[in-house]
Amino acid sequence: MTTTLSQMFEVAAILGWKDVMRNGTGSMQVEHHQDDAGLLEYVKIWASSMRGHWDLVCDYGSRGTGLNFANGFYSADMTAMLDLVVRNQRSFSDSKPGRVANLIQVSLPTEAEQSRARSVMGEAMVNFLMPQGEAAILAACPDRRLQPR
Numbered sequence: 001m002t003t004t005l006s007q008m009f010e011v012a013a014i015l016g017w018k019d020v021m022r023n024g025t026g027s028m029q030v031e032h033h034q035d036d037a038g039l040l041e042y043v044k045i046w047a048s049s050m051r052g053h054w055d056l057v058c059d060y061g062s063r064g065t066g067l068n069f070a071n072g073f074y075s076a077d078m079t080a081m082l083d084l085v086v087r088n089q090r091s092f093s094d095s096k097p098g099r100v101a102n103l104i105q106v107s108l109p110t111e112a113e114q115s116r117a118r119s120v121m122g123e124a125m126v127n128f129l130m131p132q133g134e135a136a137i138l139a140a141c142p143d144r145r146l147q148p149r
Helices: 003-014 078-087 110-127 132-140
Strands: 027-034 041-048 053-061 066-069 101-108
Touching: 003 027, 003 041, 003 078, 003 101, 003 110, 053 078, 066 078, 066 110, 078 110
Parallel strands: none
Antiparallel strands: 027 041, 027 101, 041 053, 053 066
């Protein structure tokens, strides 16, 4: 199965939940827009702990502005995950070609959703952060864990 940009942003929201939704309830919303070539123009993440009221958590602009947190929000994990996804955006399939605006809503994630999100992000990290030789070994032997040297 090929992973889309929308799915990767949903995974980042699920894994960043504990940092952003401090009271544990509410929902998050991820908005991202792609241009005609399918390249990311921006990503915005919003949080709501009260129905009908959304606070900007962060935005990631394509014009070299990087990730900017707002309204007292911050997550080192979300920063790393969004950076990984944005830097490797061409590697994720796009479910809708052409100029596209996407909106993903994320509710309190279940244990199963968190587990799946960790698996998807872990696979992305192996594919994009590890040297190719180590990534190939890990992919061929998924039960084998890399040990520190």
